[in-house]
Amino acid sequence: MAIDATSGAMTSEQIAELSRRHTFTSWSVQGAIDPIAIDRAEGVWLYTPEGRRILDFNSQLMSVNIGHGDRRVTDAIMEQATRLQFVQPAFTTEIRARLGEKLAEILPGDMDKVFFTLGGAEAIENAIKFARHFTGRTKVLARYRAYHGATMGAMTLTGDPRRWANEPGLVGVVRYPDTHRWGEAEPRPVAESLQGLEDVIRYEGPHTIAAVFLETIVCTNGILIPPDGYLQGVRELCDRHGILMVADEVMAGFGRTGRWFAVDHWDVVPDLMTMAKGLTSSYLPLGGVAMRHHVAEAFETKMFYGGLTYSSHPISLAAALATIRVYEEDGLLEHTARMGEVMRGHHERLAARHPSVGAHRNLGLFGILDLVRSHDPWTPLTPFNGTSVEMKAVGAYLREHDLYTLTPNNSIHTNPPLCISEDELAHGFEIIDAALDIADQAVAGA
Ligand SMILES: Cc1ncc(COP(=O)(O)O)c(C=O)c1O
Numbered sequence: 001m002a003i004d005a006t007s008g009a010m011t012s013e014q015i016a017e018l019s020r021r022h023t024f025t026s027w028s029v030q031g032a033i034d035p036i037a038i039d040r041a042e043g044v045w046l047y048t049p050e051g052r053r054i055l056d057f058n059s060q061l062m063s064v065n066i067g068h069g070d071r072r073v074t075d076a077i078m079e080q081a082t083r084l085q086f087v088q089p090a091f092t093t094e095i096r097a098r099l100g101e102k103l104a105e106i107l108p109g110d111m112d113k114v115f116f117t118l119g120g121a122e123a124i125e126n127a128i129k130f131a132r133h134f135t136g137r138t139k140v141l142a143r144y145r146a147y148h149g150a151t152m153g154a155m156t157l158t159g160d161p162r163r164w165a166n167e168p169g170l171v172g173v174v175r176y177p178d179t180h181r182w183g184e185a186e187p188r189p190v191a192e193s194l195q196g197l198e199d200v201i202r203y204e205g206p207h208t209i210a211a212v213f214l215e216t217i218v219c220t221n222g223i224l225i226p227p228d229g230y231l232q233g234v235r236e237l238c239d240r241h242g243i244l245m246v247a248d249e250v251m252a253g254f255g256r257t258g259r260w261f262a263v264d265h266w267d268v269v270p271d272l273m274t275m276a277k278g279l280t281s282s283y284l285p286l287g288g289v290a291m292r293h294h295v296a297e298a299f300e301t302k303m304f305y306g307g308l309t310y311s312s313h314p315i316s317l318a319a320a321l322a323t324i325r326v327y328e329e330d331g332l333l334e335h336t337a338r339m340g341e342v343m344r345g346h347h348e349r350l351a352a353r354h355p356s357v358g359a360h361r362n363l364g365l366f367g368i369l370d371l372v373r374s375h376d377p378w379t380p381l382t383p384f385n386g387t388s389v390e391m392k393a394v395g396a397y398l399r400e401h402d403l404y405t406l407t408p409n410n411s412i413h414t415n416p417p418l419c420i421s422e423d424e425l426a427h428g429f430e431i432i433d434a435a436l437d438i439a440d441q442a443v444a445g446a
Contacts (some may be wrong), residue, residue: 012037012049024309026150027162034330036404041068044417044424046404057405057428059417062366063277067324067419073283074323076267076317080318089311095314099321104259106324109269112290113296116312120250120276121149123287124213127272128170129155129306131211131244134298137171138203141197141243143374145178145221148248148273148293157213161385176200176212183380185359185370187227206241211225211272219251222411223361223368233266244271244295249307250287251366254278255327255418258337258364265363271295281323286316321430327418336418339425340364343414346429354437356381367414369432371439381410390442397435403428 008017017035025033029039034387040048044067046054059065066073067382079082080095105114115130117123120368128140142148144159155162156169159178163169177196179187187193201209218224238245247270248278252262259265263273269292276287310316327333340362347360356379371391382388385410395407406413411430416425 004175006048007274008039010037012228015049022199026330035312035365036399038285041444042422043067043069049276053404054402054404054430055424055431056417057403058371058413058415060282060294061062061277062256062413065254065256065278066281066323066330066332067417068281070326072326072329073281073319076318076322077284077315080315083199084314085296086310086314088309089307093312093314093317094295096313098259099324101286101434102321102324107273108261108263110293111269111290112271112293114290115306116310116317117276117287117289117309118313119149119287120274121151122246122289122308123250123276123289124148124154124157124276126210126212126306127274129158129290130247130272130291130295130299130304133302134243134295135210135244135302137208137210137243138416139174139198139209140172140211140213141174141176141204141209142174143178143218145180145218145224146213146215146248147184148215149221149250149288165258174200174204174209178218179226179230180218180222180382183378185378187230189226189228190227193230196235196417197234200214201237201241201243206243209241209243212238212245212442213246213248213265215248215252216433217257217363217366219366220406221269222370222409223363223366223413225361227365228266231266235268235270238271244269246272246274247369248274250276252276254281254323255333255336256366256415258290258333258340260333279323280316280319281326283323284316284319286320330419331419336364338342339418339420339422340367342422342425346425347414350433350436352428353433354436354440355443356436362414363371365414365416365418365420369412371410371412371436373442374444381439385409390439393438394435397438398431401431401434403431 016035023089040047045057046056097143103114123260142157146159146334148154148157153170154168156173179193247263249261271292273290278287342364357369359370373379382391
């Protein structure tokens, strides 16, 4: 393929073809991929090299929280890149000092120290280590309806089918019951879920369990919001047995739900909290494990056997500090809480109009529509871990009409950048509204 050497001279087709030939795409059968080439992005909009405009209704991977192309962050990146690109983690930098202080200010309760990683999965790997080193115990508990990342330990904690092909994984991971059963719209009663966890703790032996991991709000497995009292109950069980509670806020954190962190909605302070994505709004790779004061304190005299060449990378940290300033300057938490109400209105309207909308949930701008063939008996539009002709057609319609979002299983995710306006939100839901006409055809008697 003869290509002009000037940057910006390639067509979408050329970019896709060369990328497919020489680069590998995650979570894909390589021969089946059909990537969209993106040249630039601004706010909630992505632009192809030919200038086609696509509405980003999923903030890429629920991660570009402040929106695309914010000069305040790109300028901070450039400034740091010009001043100092890298020192290894045993040195320190002003940006590290400043970001650490800022995070300690916004983290829940007495969490006041962060170990920086490059992304979410590495944060999970290191949270496992912190919990094991701190407690001297080895087992970690996790749920089925969970995704924690694709490195080996994080993949083992992941309960969803993405784990299957990667087994066997880490030794010592034990499952405990989910708050929501697959294919059911409502959560189990809180007492039943907590009893399930308590049973597992009893049978495994509390003295062998280092940590209970959970996504505060289950993310890619369905935006499952825990019923009130559940997180408090997990906190109490962990306290009772000297087990660390680890909240994975890689996706739910940094304003997505209208608060800094999802745990803030229930006033629960986990012992460890993993973060990534919204920390830099994905402008650069960065993750972290935040810890409560007593956990950090233990490592004042105890060796931590873990490290990463790029822990505390100055340029990523500069992106994080600038991103946090954007959340604050633009009042994005308040805006998200308000737009979350607007999103709920759209969800309700669609549920009233379309028999295929079986359930909808959102907290802030973390939202989802679950599609069904039938409400009674409750029949999701796809089988577990599968797809269907109708679901594929819905996905294709959204793509053809320039709305990007995730449509796993029987769901349509609605997780736009937090800077989205009411008009832009309405525009996105107009496209989804039309796509749902296709799903309605699958509903018996509709
Ligand atoms: C809840 C949760 N934890 C961990 C991860 C892994 O993060 P990363 O892809 O940055 O490794 C993800 C990614 O989607 C996630 O949603």
